[in-house]
Amino acid sequence: GQNIDQPTEMTATEGAIVQINCTYQTSGFNGLFWYQQHAGEAPTFLSYNVLDGLEEKGRFSSFLSRSKGYSYLLLKELQMKDSASYLCAVRDSWGQNFVFGPGTRLSVLP
Amino acid sequence: DTAVSQTPKYLVTQMGNDKSIKCEQNLGHDTMYWYKQDSKKFLKIMFSYNNKELIINETVPNRFSPKSPDKAHLNLHINSLELGDSAVYFCASSQGLAIDTQYFGPGTRLTVL
Numbered sequence: 001g002q003n004i005d006q007p008t009e010m011t012a013t014e015g016a017i018v019q020i021n022c023t024y025q026t027s028g029f030n031g032l033f034w035y036q037q038h039a040g041e042a043p044t045f046l047s048y049n050v051l052d053g054l055e056e057k058g059r060f061s062s063f064l065s066r067s068k069g070y071s072y073l074l075l076k077e078l079q080m081k082d083s084a085s086y087l088c089a090v091r092d093s094w095g096q097n098f099v100f101g102p103g104t105r106l107s108v109l110p
Numbered sequence: 111d112t113a114v115s116q117t118p119k120y121l122v123t124q125m126g127n128d129k130s131i132k133c134e135q136n137l138g139h140d141t142m143y144w145y146k147q148d149s150k151k152f153l154k155i156m157f158s159y160n161n162k163e164l165i166i167n168e169t170v171p172n173r174f175s176p177k178s179p180d181k182a183h184l185n186l187h188i189n190s191l192e193l194g195d196s197a198v199y200f201c202a203s204s205q206g207l208a209i210d211t212q213y214f215g216p217g218t219r220l221t222v223l
Contacts, residue, residue, distance in 0.1 A: 043153070099155075
């Protein structure tokens with residue numbers, strides 16, 4: 001079966017660092033994606049990991065451990081505009097089937 | 111310079127009607143998708159088209175049918191609409207079957223009364 005878990009909600013303070021975890025159990029693995037989705041808008045791509053390790057992109061970093069079925073998204077120097085839902089998605093071994101997690105709603109407080 | 115566009119943005123209709131949602135991408139991508147995001151915000155893939163061929167078809171009712179007149183368009187037709195079809199439908203596209211990510215359209219909020 002396909003299962004992806006994320007915390008439902010998180011709260012952090014402006015300027016702080018927050019880590020959003022994602023665990024997955026899928027029938028195959030061909031990459032893990034993180035998307036940001038503001039309320040009422042479409043998801044937008046943040047990062048992609050297919051090999052173990054850390055990928056850094058400005059204030060955002062994403063980590064993957066394939067053996068543990070685990071990833072996290074790290075957001076540094078939080079800004080109010082980072083308040084959004086963050087979706088973890090896994091692409092299976094066939095390449096075209098994306099399975100999304102339930103999303104983590106992050107609230108950044110002043 | 112819209113990359114992936116959908117029309118309409120909002121669609122309100124009665125149960126039993128037939129409706130279509132259009133999607134166009136100007137990115138030159140090979141693959142297009144339709145997703146459904148329900149009230150609990152779960153995003154689930156419905157269809158994927160690559161070079162005008164259906165690649166995957168998740169267990170969606172056959173009332174839903176994707177139609178691709180060309181590589182840049184993937185329209186979603188829904189027959190005999192039901193209350194449970196109310197959701198936001200997102201179109202997306204990507205280049206090829208490799209590591210590229212997907213670009214999403216703005217979504218169509220469908221409300222079935």
